[in-house]
Amino acid sequence: DIVMTQSPLSLPVTPGEPASISCRSSQSLLHSNGNNYLDWYLQKPGQSPQLLISLSSNRASGVPDRFSGSGSGTDFTLKISRVEAEDVGVYYCMQTLHVPLTFGGGTKVEIK
Amino acid sequence: EVQLVESGGGLVQPGGSLRLSCAASGFTFSRFDMHWVRQPTGKGLEWVSAIGISGDPYYAGSVKGRFTISRENAKNSLYLQMNSLRAGDTAVYYCARGRSDGWDLEDWGQGTLVTVSS
Numbered sequence: 602d603i604v605m606t607q608s609p610l611s612l613p614v615t616p617g618e619p620a621s622i623s624c625r626s627s628q629s630l631l632h633s634n635g636n637n638y639l640d641w642y643l644q645k646p647g648q649s650p651q652l653l654i655s656l657s658s659n660r661a662s663g664v665p666d667r668f669s670g671s672g673s674g675t676d677f678t679l680k681i682s683r684v685e686a687e688d689v690g691v692y693y694c695m696q697t698l699h700v701p702l703t704f705g706g707g708t709k710v711e712i713k
Numbered sequence: 714e715v716q717l718v719e720s721g722g723g724l725v726q727p728g729g730s731l732r733l734s735c736a737a738s739g740f741t742f743s744r745f746d747m748h749w750v751r752q753p754t755g756k757g758l759e760w761v762s763a764i765g766i767s768g769d770p771y772y773a774g775s776v777k778g779r780f781t782i783s784r785e786n787a788k789n790s791l792y793l794q795m796n797s798l799r800a801g802d803t804a805v806y807y808c809a810r811g812r813s814d815g816w817d818l819e820d821w822g823q824g825t826l827v828t829v830s831s
Contacts (some may be wrong), residue, residue, distance in 0.1 A: 602774070628747075638815075638816075640817050640818070642758075642818070644758075649807060649821040649822065649823055649824060650750075650758065650807070650818070650821055651748075651821065652812075652817055655812065655815065655817040656815070656817075661819065685829050689809045691757075693757065693758055695758075695760070695818075697815060697816040697817060697825055699774040700763075700771045701760055701771075701772070701774065702748075702760040702763075702816060703760065704759065704760065706757050707757045707758075708808060
């Protein structure tokens with residue numbers, strides 16, 4: 602199984618400041634078609650997860666443009682250009698290249 | 714508006730069985746892959762199973778041979794039959810819809826809690 606490793610585990614942030622989360626996979630997520638099969642999800646407190654980013658860098662419908670995803674192969678990053686209070690929650694990366702699909706352990710983002 | 718509503722969770726003894734259902738609406742159910750993802754209380758997400766539009770099933774190793782995923786397109790419903798349940802299966806189980814051209818989990822239900830305990 603592909604192991605997904607996120608860092609940091611916890612990220613205190615100041616509203617208006619940028620934030621960055623790292624995700625590494627134990628195998629390359631780059632397909633021969635040129636796509637990286639890496640998603641980012643946000644689970645806000647008390648809610649179900651929601652898709653933020655698919656294929657490493659494609660924002661899902663309705664996701665603010667302050668969220669961006671980048672990376673290729675085994676190293677990926679989610680960036681929030683200016684954190685807002687509504688961005689608190691746990692962020693998960695997930696690979697969709699191989700079954701079983703696997704999630705990272707999560708990064709908890711909280712306001713300082 | 715896409716809606717996914719899970720049901721069937723509850724308390725079951727170790728070794729017992731439970732069948733989860735997910736009622737889908739707001740999209741053409743038969744055209745999308747569907748998934749189950751679970752989350753133990755206070756812990757992270759774990760992908761459990763998926764079923765393709767042709768009915769092909771996929772499973773995580775931890776549930777293979779014990780869980781069976783199925784779909785009934787005429788009823789816009791997804792199911793997860795869970796047998797030989799263990800304490801480690803205790804979690805909130807989410808139903809999720811795959812994206813039209815991928816396995817990204819585009820929409821999620823609110824989840825149903827399964828508790829395996831004597």
